[in-house]
Amino acid sequence: MPNLKEIIERKKRGEPLTDDEIAYVVRGYVGGEIPDYQVAALLMAIYFRGMDEHETFTLTCEFIKSGVTLELDDIPGLKVDKHSTGGVGDKVSLIVAPWLASMGLVVPMISGRGLGHTGGTLDKLESIPGVRTDFTVEEFKQLLRDHRVAIVGQTDDIVPADRKFYELRDITSTVDSLPLMVASIMSKKLVEDLDVLVLDVKCGTGAFMKTRNAAEQLASLLVKVGQSYGVKTDAVITNMDVPLGRCVGNTLEVKEAIEFMRDGKMEEDLKHVVITIIERVLELAGMELDYWWYLESGAVYEKFVELVAAQGGDTSYVEDTGKLRPANHVVELRAWETGNILSMDTERIGWLANHLGAGRFKKGDKINHAVGFVFWHKTGDIHRGDVIAEIHADDRELAEWVRDELRKAIRIG
Numbered sequence: 001m002p003n004l005k006e007i008i009e010r011k012k013r014g015e016p017l018t019d020d021e022i023a024y025v026v027r028g029y030v031g032g033e034i035p036d037y038q039v040a041a042l043l044m045a046i047y048f049r050g051m052d053e054h055e056t057f058t059l060t061c062e063f064i065k066s067g068v069t070l071e072l073d074d075i076p077g078l079k080v081d082k083h084s085t086g087g088v089g090d091k092v093s094l095i096v097a098p099w100l101a102s103m104g105l106v107v108p109m110i111s112g113r114g115l116g117h118t119g120g121t122l123d124k125l126e127s128i129p130g131v132r133t134d135f136t137v138e139e140f141k142q143l144l145r146d147h148r149v150a151i152v153g154q155t156d157d158i159v160p161a162d163r164k165f166y167e168l169r170d171i172t173s174t175v176d177s178l179p180l181m182v183a184s185i186m187s188k189k190l191v192e193d194l195d196v197l198v199l200d201v202k203c204g205t206g207a208f209m210k211t212r213n214a215a216e217q218l219a220s221l222l223v224k225v226g227q228s229y230g231v232k233t234d235a236v237i238t239n240m241d242v243p244l245g246r247c248v249g250n251t252l253e254v255k256e257a258i259e260f261m262r263d264g265k266m267e268e269d270l271k272h273v274v275i276t277i278i279e280r281v282l283e284l285a286g287m288e289l290d291y292w293w294y295l296e297s298g299a300v301y302e303k304f305v306e307l308v309a310a311q312g313g314d315t316s317y318v319e320d321t322g323k324l325r326p327a328n329h330v331v332e333l334r335a336w337e338t339g340n341i342l343s344m345d346t347e348r349i350g351w352l353a354n355h356l357g358a359g360r361f362k363k364g365d366k367i368n369h370a371v372g373f374v375f376w377h378k379t380g381d382i383h384r385g386d387v388i389a390e391i392h393a394d395d396r397e398l399a400e401w402v403r404d405e406l407r408k409a410i411r412i413g
Contacts, residue, residue, distance in 0.1 A: 066161035117350030206346025249372015
């Protein structure tokens with residue numbers, strides 16, 4: 001039997017771990033036989049010494065084996081999904097999932113909640129009253145049989161190792177370890193029994209990967225792990241130097257997504273990411289379709305309404321988004337000089353959204369779905385007095401403080 005002290009020592013020296021050693025650590029920790037402090041020491045050794053591609057693949061597989069795997073062979077159609085590494089204003093999944101399903105593909109999307117300064121798809125979807133995202137595996141599979149799409153949270157039975165390891169990574173400052181990130185991301189996606197997976201790797205001031213080189217490293221490793229598992233996998237690297245689209249905040253982003261699906265109105269940067277992912281999924285799936293027809297015919301919007309209804313939501317809030325609760329106050333940030341918007345600290349903008357209540361600072365924090373930002377200018381020329389952004393808040397004093405902080409995150413020159 002492997003010895004954990006020896007495993008830690010070997011990884012400290014930068015030596016690769018064997019398949020048996022990785023399996024021993026994962027199974028022992030999930031089973032409660034290995035204490036937190038020893039795994040924490042190993043995580044820190046991995047953080048500094050890394051893992052090679054084979055080790056990362058083995059760790060991913062052991063995460064998957066820690067729980068149940070979705071078996072979707074009885075559901076006809078290609079199973080496809082996309083995953084974003086996290087951004088600010090990223091409501092892409094709300095649009096892409098029903099769009100792909102409207103074209104006959106099956107989309108078993110296991111999504112997450114907000115993480116750090118980035119928003120979460122589940123929190124956004126739950127802005128619509130009544131929507132459920134907590135389903136058993138069998139309920140999840142029935143949603144896919146009946147509707148070809150579901151956006152749900154991770155259950156206790158799916159990849160429990162990832163949940164336990166992630167909690168320890170979070171408190172030991174090892175979240176941004178490349179192999180640990182890959183194992184966490186890919187285990188939750190490969191457990192879905194997919195045929196095709198496209199990864200949206202964010203890069204820029206609002207992303208976890210700040211540089212192009214770092215994003216390319218992550219994308220390459222994610223793709224290699226997916227392909228090694230037998231899934232047609234590809235990655236796109238997309239810009240996160242400014243918030244994606246116009247809105248940041250749960251209800252605001254849902255309204256923006258619905259506006260596009262229903263009326264075809266969308267900011268160009270958001271449209272680019274959505275279309276890039278749709279085209280890449282279809283390419284990997286070997287399908288040639290006029291995907292715009294599904295949007296223009298209303299099929300994408302109808303599928304989103306169907307998804308909301310299937311997951312317990314009140315579709316009247318989709319049909320009339322004016323019913324969704326607005327924030328109590330709207331405060332404007334106006335340009336303080338004429339010039340050009342040179343840059344935005346998008347990560348800081350994400351944290352400011354959390355201060356408003358759109359995200360969490362600690363586990364258990366309650367989300368305020370109504371609050372957030374609407375950006376009317378993100379780049380380019382601007383004149384003194386132009387509205388750069390609206391701050392939507394339930395507390396006016398907080399809104400004014402956030403406005404002043406938001407000004408510091410935007411550079412005009």
